[in-house]
Amino acid sequence: MNRKDQIMQRQQELLTAARNEGRDLTAEEQREFDDLQRELETLPDEGTPAGVPASGQRGMDEGEGRNRETPADAARRAIAQERQRVADITALCRSFGLSPDEYIAQGYDMGRARQAVLDQLQRTGTPVSARVTVDEQDKFRDAASDGLMMRAGVAVERAAEGAQQFRGMSLRDLAIECAARSGEDTLTYLRMDTSELYSDLCRQFYNPTAAFPAILDSTIKKSVVQLYNQVPTTFQAWTTKGSLSDFKESPDHEYLIGGLGDFEEVPENGEIKMDTPKTELLPSRKLKTYGKQFSMTRQAFINDDIGFLTRVPGLYATKAKMTLDKAVYSTIYNNKKIWDGKPLFDAAHANVMTDGNKPSQVSIQQIILQMQKQKDPFGDAIYVTPRWIIVPVGYEFDLAVILHSTQVTGSANNDVNPLYNYPVNIVQTPVLNALAGDKAAPWFMVADPMSARSVQVDYLNGQETPIVRRMESPGVLGYTWDIYTDWGISVRDFRGIAKNPGAVIA
Known part of the structure; x- marks a missing residue:
């Protein structure tokens, strides 16, 4: 070479x-x-006499040399x-x-x-999937929204990139930043006083591309979801959850199938007999809408009340869930008639104790045995598994002793406690105290829904958290939001719940 x-x-x-x-x-x-x-x-080059540079060869054709790469x-x-x-x-x-x-x-x-x-x-056979990229405007809105929540003291688990830089911004500064990013003349907004700026922002109400109202919407919605999930209600521990697609009242289109005949012996060369299952239509269900409206006033913007974006929506989110909690417990406390024309807790349903008293070893055993004697709509025995004991505030510590002591309390013979570590969960709610007032406060035993159902809460298309929607409200000087939720409560079966009338709690 x-x-x-x-x-x-x-x-x-x-x-x-x-x-x-x-x-x-x-x-x-x-x-x-x-x-x-x-x-x-x-x-x-090869064949070129020594001393003649290779570049001299290019001089033979200058035009070719100028165009050569x-x-x-x-x-x-x-x-x-x-x-x-x-x-x-x-x-x-x-x-x-x-x-x-x-x-x-x-x-x-x-x-x-x-x-x-x-x-x-x-x-x-891999399907073709479309990917939607997040543009810079969406990234800005997410970061600004998370920054506002952090400034208001709401914990953000996975803050959007850049959220920290918006954490110290006032509402006025954020509005000017939105204007700058949309190509507006920033100097004009800087010269406005806060009242004029707010009036200009209100004119963006119906503009779908306006960043500032969209950031407020996002911040409020995130706050509502997060705070709603933190409300310490108890109804969800023992009720079942369902979903409906509309508001029409109609019977559940699921039929309860049962009433099957016992299996019979088939002798040699014998014939297997035909059997026809019996059916019973389950109770009806219906949704209703519950809501409130609130607004961000001009004064809140001028005062830079950043807490408004989380505190006020959070209060409404809390009230929405507590309203549902109260409605569920009112259903079992008020004991209204159900689909068969009889009260939920009635002697005909065999799910109410005759003597009211506070939870004790004896009264708990009695209510468990009463539930386990229930039969299905076709007269066959069912295996009811008690899972929750629902009590007003005042019995939690007594129940801890009853359910976790190895011996019967007060027994001179150290008798074994049959309820020791019995698989029942305690659900304590102050709602029963409030409903009872100075009267006897009832308590209840609820079965595992796999064995027997009791009360169900339905949501529109499974949407549990309240929906927030920005609206224009005549006569209100400011941004206005509707917050509403859709749910319905229905008694699915009386066999999965039993009541003790209880006693007056001192």
């Missing part, structure tokens, strides 16, 4: 290394490449083409959830890579 071949080989090594790494030549590599090129140009230009062009190939193949594969590494390493061009991707999808 002569010197010319050695130079060209080294230049090719430099170009190949850069192309494989998807980059330009480094400064050091570029200097080496240029030095080699200058040396190459001084070497005589230099090796440095060729290197840059090759690197750019390789980068484009890698980028195109990567984008193609990522859009279908595939890895581009194999196609890039094997030197596929775009056409071959596209065919390989199609072949792969055909073999695996």
